[in-house]
Amino acid sequence: MVLEGLASSLKDTLRKIVNAPHIDAALIKEVVKEIQRALLLADINAALALRLTKEIERRALTEKPPAGMSSRDHVVRIVYEELVRILGETREISLKKHVIMMVGLYGQGKTTTAGKLALYFKKRGLRVGLVAGDVHRPAAYDQLTQLGARIGVPVHGEPGETRAPKMVREGMEKFDGYDIIIIDTSGRHSLEDDLVEEMKRIANVAQPDEKFLVIDAVMGQTAGPQARAFHEAITLTGVIITKMDGTAKAGGALSAVQATKAPVVFIGTGEHIDELEKFNPPGFISRLLGMGDIKALMEQAQGVVDEASAEETARKIMSGRFTLKDMYEQMRMVSDMGPLGKLMSYLPGVGGKMSKEQMEAAQARIKQFKVIMNSMTKEEMENPRIIKAARIRRIARGAGVEAGDVRALLKQYDNSRRMVKNITSDRKQRRALMKMLGEQGME
Ligand SMILES: Nc1nc2c(ncn2[C@@H]2O[C@H](COP(=O)(O)OP(=O)(O)OP(=O)(O)O)[C@@H](O)[C@H]2O)c(=O)[nH]1
Ligand SMILES: [Mg+2]
Structure with a gap:
């Protein structure tokens, strides 16, 4: 794993938060100090690390956890959010036709x-199509041809040709009907005038949509000034940081490049040809903290709830009109989120309490309820009280289940309705629910 050292100390720190009997200022100060030490060891700029940990401390001491979230989860979330912030936004990559130039x-x-x-x-x-635009290093053409052959991608190049722009023009013509053209170029020891000149001439010929600067992670914080210099010379569209697997300094490179506002788009995580990752700061930090699934689910849950218009559901519940249809909608939302187990492990206070078997059973029940509701009429969905023995038999037959299964669904509906009623008659709980559904998504 990339940044192993940072990951293990951050995980230790989070464990300390989660296992603490209670969260207080002393614990927060201690945790913040540990995070700071871990960041410095990962080569994060000292001023940046200080600013970051100050912000974590400030938020952890002053912000109240949102309704339904424990103060432990809240502090973990603050650490997560602040770490993501220093890595910036995810830069999307087009899958439409385009030209990429590597510098x-x-x-x-x-x-x-x-x-x-x-x-x-x-x-x-x-x-x-790949274009061998590095005409200065004799072995460069062979290297690219071998790579191309291994992955079945054609390479345009000509050993002995020394005019890079000419080579690139030919390559552009040859791969005219292709979706993606990737142009390799020569490197230099430093950003000298002739390198800038050659990059500009190639860019002029190829009119690339993407200009990706490739930087070795071992550069650490000096990756920042380097990215800035290239950005000023030819206006980059992104940076790719390679050899993330080989150095503890990767944190320095990532955060320093981010500070130049040239987004990190991919990271190289090994010598092998498929060791390239799209860089996604939330996903990256989640993995460092060992909470990948939870974060993914958090985003997923938010997305689904937004789509299903949480406010509308909340308003309905408030007005006391909670029909089977509403329950069905809610179940659909939940089951659309994928395995219920994952959702449960996210929900504060619930995670770990249900066994795997129990979760699977719950998931299966939701599926069955959906089938049963599909054989109900609109009237029955809106007014379940009219469902008596004869209707139960008809619905069961239609859904291919036992009458008892239909009764179980009606019972669940009754329970949900009672719960909703209790909530809506309690002002404090009402506010909490509104907040949960309307303002905070699934939080
Ligand atoms: N471990 C590791 N090695 C990498 C990674 N990316 C590249 N390398 C290695 O780094 C070395 C240099 O890579 P090249 O692709 O030749 O670098 P270049 O920038 O094209 O070099 P020049 O054309 O000479 O300027 C090779 O040995 C690669 O295998 C990575 O993500 N991880
Ligand atoms: Mg090369």
Whole structure:
């Protein structure tokens, strides 16, 4: 795993929060100090680490947890959110036809990454061509040809040709009907005028949609000034940080590049051709903290609830009109979120209490309820009280279940309605529910 050291100390710290008998200022201060130490070891800039941990401390001491969230979960969430913030937004990558130009200093991983990107797009069903625009290093053409052959992507190049713009023009013509054209270019020891000149001439010929700077993670914080210099010279559209697997300094490179406002788009995580990852700060931090599933679910849950218009549901519940249809909608929302187990593990205070078997049983029941409701009439859905023995038999037959299953559903509805009624008659709970459904999504 990338940034192993940082990951293990952050996980230890989170464990301390989760296991604490109660959260108080002393614990928060201690935790913040540990986070700061871990960040410095991962080569994060000292001023940045200080600012970040100050903010974590301030929020943890002053913010109240949202309704339904324990103060432990709340502090974990603050740590998570602040770490994500220093890595910036996820930069999406187009899967439509486009041209990519790779630039960077000597030996940073341009050629390897050009091959990795070619495979990345090929796997997504796009037709890719590689152009060997590095005409200065004699072995560069062979290297790219071998990479191309391994992944079944054609390479345009000509050993002995020394005019890069000419090579690129030919490549552009040859791959004219392709979806993605990736141009490899030469590196230099530093950002000298002739490198800038050559990059500009190639860009002029290729008119690339993406100009990706490739930087080795071992550069640590100096990746920042380097990215800034390239950005000023040719206006980058993104940065790819390679060799994230090999160094503890990767945190320095990531955060320093982010500070230049040239977004990190991919990271290289190994020598192998498929070791390239789309860089996604929330996902990256979740993994560092060992909470990948939870975060993914948090986002997923938010998305589903938004779509289903949580406010509408909340308003209905408030007005006391809670029909079978509403219950069905809610079940659909929940089951659309995938395995119920995951949802349960996210919900504060619930996680871990249900066994795997219990969760699977709950999931199966939701599925069955959906089938049963599908054989009800609109009237029955809106006014379940009219469902008596004869209707129960008809519905059971239609859904291919036992009458007892239909009764179980009606019982569940009764329970839910009673619960809703209790909530809506209690002002405090009403407010909490409104908040949960309307303002905070699933939180
Ligand atoms: N461990 C690891 N090695 C990598 C990664 N990306 C590239 N490399 C290695 O880094 C070395 C240099 O990679 P190249 O792709 O040749 O670098 P370049 O920028 O094209 O180099 P020049 O063309 O000479 O400027 C190779 O040995 C690659 O295998 C990565 O993500 N992880
Ligand atoms: Mg190269």
